[in-house]
Structures are given as structure tokens and as C-alpha cells.
Amino acid sequence: MNANTMTIAQARDALRAREISAVDLTMSCLTAIDASDALNAFVHRTPEIALDQARAADARLAAGDAPGLCGIPLGIKDVFCTKGVASQAGSNILRGFKPEYESTVTTKLFADGAVMLGKLNMDEFAMGSSNESSCYGPAVNPWKVDEVLRTPGGSSGGSAAAVAADLCLGATGTDTGGSIRQPAAFTGITGIKPTYGRVSRWGVIAYASSLDQAGPMTKTVRDAAIMLRSMSGHDPMDSTSADLAVPDFEAALTGDIRGQKIGIPREYRIDGIPAEIAKLWSDGADMLRGAGAQIVDISLPHAKYALPTYYVIAPAEASSNLARYDGVRYGHRASLAAGDGITEMYEKTRASGFGPEVQRRIMVGTYVLSAGFYDAYYNRARRVRALIKRDFELAFADGIDTILAPATPSSAFGLGEMGASDPVEMYLNDVFTVTLNLAGLPGVAVPVGLDKKGLPMGLQLIGQPWAEGALLNHAYALERAAGFVSKPHKWW
Ligand code: GLN
16 A cells, blocks of 8 residues: 555554654655646645654654654645745735744644645635636646546645545645535545634634634544644634633544434525435435434524625625735735836736736625725624524524534536636535634535545534534544545546
8 A cells, every 4th residue: 555545543553653654654645746746736845844854753753752643744735824935825926925934733733743745726815616716727636537627626625636636644724615625525535624713823824814714634534633633722823712622532533423413404405406415415314313313404594695694704804814915025026117106016016916816805805895885795794694603503502413514516516617707606616615604613524425427525514613523523423324435536
């Protein structure tokens, strides 16, 4: 078996038993990455850093001092600031930007012994559901079932493609409205968006600060539990990070869900949902019932407003966050003509540095925050957001432990197929994922089956706040019942 195909848990055990070295494991990932250029998953490679970290990990393993992720090679989404290493968030405006500091998440992962293989492709500033808004061009879905090149999803498309294709053992992602869960579902892997505040946002290039949350993307639920523990924890550098102890999420994976109440929200039965997704959903409910859970119909009456609410709040926050890219402080500055002043410098830099989707979001966000429209759009969206959150609180107060829903309204679509004439078509992809970001809740996507084309499909479990352990245990029970073992085309 090629070492790069291992799960994190398998590699951890093999490293500790000294059956494999961290350097060999890292080399096998670096070789796979080099042979998989066609996936366009890694956009900055850091083999020297990786091998240095792997050698240090081997020394710690030899000394019997091996923390949680000691020697485990990971990919890092380009949205995380990594000291001295290009961190562009998929945008031309950050071309050449090498941060002076390390994000809290990567600091924690490195302290836990992880190895960084490089930076992963993503939609520009994490705005998108297909990775097609990236300045590096789209990442490609490793599931190649015919001649069509498909999206790995977005915005964490590079992370999903890299993990699914065994280029790394796990990857970081971020999820503002689905960017961990949708790409996980499109590529047959697992991804969890934790409770808002569980993971520090310090050093994560901001999209929409009240929604952004980082999390792991991995081959199995167990790996997600292991990696999430390393990424989590209070950080004084992020005022929204929660001062709560981080439980051992892996220890929660008993697989025993007998007597647990799992809610099926009727509002998620939307028109036009493909029969295969509807069937996957009811099959998933049957699997959980078979494992001893009680399946209950529930109502989340405001869920139908989640998408328009999200597409007001997220652009509003983005327009404010992205004001800092002015050609003065970071990365790209447009070349100026004689006589151009500071206004022309801002305008030309922003017009040439931001891609069309980001420009659209900035304009929408500025509009909904403008004096004349603030109440009609932004304030109303904030009020609806509170109602959406309340729906979940009522369901949980009624004794529901987790909620089961589809992760996406389809399997992976072809590159260039979606949103070309109408951007809203792409936004509709997020119909099942944005709700829980608005409510701040944790959600996990688990691969459950293949559609008739042979593409993976995933289901989503939504948990109570701060109950990632229980949520992952439910995901573990679903993973075991589904027995999803299919792998994509081998690229290396
Ligand atoms: N697709 C959604 C958007 O474009 C979500 C992206 C994300 O979670 N970062 O905003």
C-alpha cells in the first residue's frame, strides 16, 4: 500500500510503531502531488518545509514524544496565513503576499507535529461553490467517470480534491456557507464545520466574519475527530473564540446511537430535488434507524429564507472586510498612468485585482449596507437570521439530538456548467448548507453512496452547539452503516 493512501489514524499508529517514517510518508505525498498536476489542487508547494517538519517529527517519534498529529502530512487551504509562505486566498489582489505571521490554526497543527505539504486551491476569497472563481483556475474533481471534467466543489475545492485523491492525509478548509461540507460531499470525503467560535479565525483571511469557521477535511470521521481536536481551542487573538475546554472528540466515537433522536426537517424537501438525493436521504435515515436511533419529523419554518438571508449578510460583511485591499498594504498594485492620483490607484488596483464574482459581492454588500437600503435588506436579514437560529433552538429543546439532511442538491457538476449566465444558479447550490452557518451550529458531511454516474453523494448531520463529539459519533454511526469504500480515479 502506498503510504499516502493511509488515513490519519492508520498513519499515526504506523508512525508510532516505527513501521514507517514521517519522511517516507511525506515523500510519498510529495510524489503523488507532483504526479497529479492535472487536478490543480496544490497551488503553492512547500517540500522543503515539509521535509524539515517531517525530520523533526521523526526525532520526536524516536524520543517517544509524539503529539496528536506527529508526522502527519496535511494540505493547507490558501486562505490561512502561513508565515513566509504565499497566502493569496485564491486572489490576484494578494499576489506576492507572504504573511509575517502564522494563523492560530496552522500554529496549533504544527505544534501538534503536523507537516505542511503546501497551499490548496480555493475560490477567490472563499466566494463560490465550484472553485472556478480562483485566480489559479479551478481545481478538478478526481472522480473521473467519463470525459467530463467536474468541479470538486468550493470554496475548499483544492482541499477536497487533494484529500480524495490521496495527495495528503487531511486538509484544512473553511466554511462560511458550506465550503467544507459541499466539496466533501462532491468528492466522497468527510468534512466538519465546527460550532462558530470553536476554532480561532486569527490569521484566516476574512470573508464574512460572523459566519466564517475553519475545520478539517479528511478521509474518515475518525480522522476529522483527530484533526478537529488539534485545530480547536480558545484564542485571545480572536474575540469570538469560545473559552471552552476542547474535548477528546475521538473518544466520543463509540458508534452507539441507540435512543438518540434524529430530526428530519420537512422544509428541506424542496421542489426539484433529484430523486437520487431524496432516496439517499431516506436511505440515510433508515441506516440511522437501523443503528437504534429514533427518526422524527421536525419543522424549521424559516429555513426557506436562509439562502436570501445568507446572500445579504455574507456580501455585506465581505464588502467591509475587503475594503482593506487598496494597493497600499498588501500584494498587488496596478500600474498607474502619469497624473494618476490615489483614487485612480485604488480603483485600478481593485478593478484588476478582484475577479468578477468578488466584485459582484462587494457591490451587493455595499448596496445592502447603504443608508437608503440598510433597513430593507441588511437589518431585515439580521432579524430573519435570528428566527432561523430560533427554529433550531426549539427543535433541540424538543429533545432532538441531531438533524439529518442532504449536503447538496446534486452530485458534482461539470466545470463551466453552472452560473455562467446567472450567478444565482450557483448560489442555489448552497441551499442545504447556509442555514447552520447563520445559526452558528456545527455540521458534518459524510459520504453515503454513489449516483448512477458513479459520482459520490453525501449527507449532512447538524448538531447542537458545542456538541461536536456527539455529532461526530452520529456521523461515525452513519459512516459505518453506509460502508462507503469507493475511491476515485488514481492520478499518481
Ligand atoms: N458558496 C458560498 C458562497 O459563495 C459559501 C462559500 C463558503 O462557505 N466559503 O458564499
